[in-house]
């Protein structure tokens with residue numbers, strides 16, 4: 001479903017900076033992959049390239065057999081809002097809109113019927129537990145609620161590939177468990193492929209596979225076995241093996 | 255780094271943010287300075303030019319100065335508005351209120367200083383141009399040479415440094431009221447929709463309809479009485495229109511999900527409603543300022559064409575004083591003829607005795623048909639041939655451009671009364687004719703058959719009138735003749751009326767008014783434009799952030815352009831359309847005051863403004879779209 005071949009990214013500037021080096025990665029339809037790595041290792045950069053918000057310096061990206069980076073601007077915009085769903089690190093909600101309007105935004109742009117939009121929004125809001133705040137404005141809701149709104153918006157049009165940058169970054173452990181359970185459910189029920197960047201081993205343990213990157217290079221990957229507890233332990237081990245001191249990660253979760 | 259250095263660097267490093275504020279301040283200074291160059295021109299102070307002009311110019315200068323105060327204040331506050339978050343952060347980092355006020359104060363002084371200097375320098379560049387324009391609009395004999403405007407520089411510099419100083423103090427005072435949370439969340443929280451009440455919305459409609467209705471239904475001098483109430487009512491109506499009706503409409507739209515949720519509508523209208531309060535204020539201000547500009551320029555232009563369109567069939571008319579003897583009349587006409595001769599003017603002259611008779615307890619003028627026809631043939635008009643025992647009522651057709659008099663028309667009472675002959679026979683008038691054949695000040699008179707005329711008996715009062723009709727194309731000579739007649743000793747000048755010369759004199763006196771009016775009108779119109787520009791660009795960063803957010807989800811270029819286009823178009827055209835309607839109504843009222851058709855003039859003035867606005871829209875839209883598009887990839 002998603003194939004990266006030798007993707008590299010060099011940030012031009014006063015000093016050119018090589019953020020990614022020869023990344024090759026394959027994701028199956030319906031697979032749930034987590035990406036982990038120390039801060040500054042290039043995770044967000046990678047996600048931006050996959051989400052077509054940034055272009056790779058060299059290498060190819062293929063989604064569902066299409067090469068989105070080769071598309072014209074308009075076609076690319078359409079591609080984004082039909083095939084992809086995003087959950088951004090900073091939510092990326094529009095504060096001029098209410099929660100409900102934010103959720104249906106991708107659909108309105110495509111000219112979906114109002115009734116259908118209402119139904120879908122309602123259904124998703126129910127399942128994410130945000131039905132009560134649908135009429136509120138974004139500055140009136142908490143970070144965790146905003147996160148769920150962002151998830152609702154990312155999945156309302158049933159994208160084939162859902163990309164999430166630290167979806168639990170702003171949440172306490174209870175809330176992040178809820179969010180992860182939701183993402184897992186979406187992944188299982190809708191067979192949506194999921195690619196998630198995270199610092200949180202707990203969150204990563206919900207995935208089928210964790211890919212570790214370091215200094216812009218693929219470091220290693222581990223697959224989930226039978227139990228999540230064991231997977232979680234393996235992730236922790238890998239992190240300490242990789243990063244020296246585990247503070248990098250524990251500091252993110254308070 | 256001291257705090258003062260920090261403030262200084264803040265301005266220099268945030269150039270882009272400050273540039274709009276700086277430019278509009280500079281523009282204001284430039285306008286005032288150009289005006290000062292003109293007003294302080296040596297040609298005026300040497301006293302060859304009318305005192306009224308000087309007075310008019312000081313008044314205009316005052317208006318422009320007061321206006322620039324508010325303009326700069328507005329620019330300033332919208333500039334501060336866009337920096338709320340910055341202040342919030344500074345306060346959070348421990349800057350005291352006093353420090354922030356000091357910073358804003360210093361910034362303002364700095365910007366103000368450079369704006370003043372820059373405005374004066376750019377003004378100097380335009381100085382020659384403005385003097386040339388002035389020279390042509392004003393009918394003055396002197397040429398307005400370029401000069402070193404020391405006085406203008408000093409006055410402008412001092413008054414603007416003073417103005418910026420006051421504003422800086424003023425602004426640092428208003429700043430302190432905000433709460434920290436509000437400052438930091440400032441750009442997320444809508445400043446709120448003004449309250450919309452149905453009653454007020456209806457009131458808005460009623461006020462506008464009432465104001466418009468009155469303005470276009472009154473006639474003649476009543477227009478003058480109605481003017482101030484109508485202006486107040488319409489201004490209020492406009493305010494309510496933008497603060498109430500617009501809120502009402504947007505509410506309606508937002509509640510109607512089938513429209514609001516269609517394609518890009520949500521982006522467009524959510525934004526409009528988010529900034530409704532700011533928008534309503536801007537709309538109102540722009541509408542009113544533009545109305546002033548349109549009406550000022552429109553009526554000045556209208557006036558001018560009314561004056562120049564005044565048609566009198568006779569080039570010169572002479573009406574002696576009541577007790578002037580035949581000899582004096584003879585002497586006067588000879589003098590006039592002599593001057594006409596001197597100037598080589600071809601003219602035909604007719605003179606006439608005007609006999610007034612007592613009819614229905616009033617004095618009525620009665621003319622014999624042959625006298626009437628003599629004049630009619632002079633100006634090539636229709637002759638009148640009343641039957642014996644018939645009296646024709648002639649309504650003096652008002653010269654276009656005269657203020658329409660109040661009360662019943664003269665012909666009405668003339669029709670009701672009847673002419674009594676000496677032998678007691680009565681002539682009942684049967685028809686009315688409108689004509690301007692006779693050079694008389696009477697509003698109406700009778701024309702009777704020559705035979706009946708002889709049977710009228712002795713008149714109550716006698717008057718005299720002499721008129722000259724010139725060949726076409728002797729305008730310069732007649733103006734020269736007019737000047738000579740006016741320079742004669744004695745009171746001949748008060749008895750003669752020379753249309754072309756009078757128009758020339760009026761135009762001469764009117765030139766400065768026209769110039770000043772044009773100047774103020776243009777200043778207002780341009781500043782209305784910069785209000786709009788400010789409104790748009792204050793939120794540019796926020797807009798960019800918004801479109802960037804949407805672009806990440808997927809927004810095509812054409813969708814973005816569509817939203818931005820609609821947004822800018824609504825901002826630019828809704829107040830201007832209102833102003834155009836206001837202006838059209840005002841000019842209609844003016845034309846009814848003078849009973850003079852101003853359709854061409856109004857369409858020309860309003861049309862040009864609409865066109866300029868369109869041009870302005872196209873340019874600003876281009877810049878804006880280009881700016882916003884930078885977020886698309």
Ligand SMILES: Nc1ncnc2c1ncn2[C@@H]1O[C@H](COP(=O)(O)OP(=O)(O)OP(=O)(O)O)[C@@H](O)[C@H]1O
Nearest residue numbers: 011013017019037038039040041042043044045046
């Ligand atoms: N626009 C840019 N221009 C230049 N360098 C950049 C740019 N964006 C990121 N970088 C650099 O690329 C490297 C990778 O950045 P990236 O944001 O991908 O890290 P990350 O893995 O997401 O880190 P974190 O976990 O802290 O979010 C960093 O060293 C960063 O400094």
Ligand SMILES: [Mg+2]
Nearest residue numbers: 043044045089
């Ligand atoms: Mg990151």
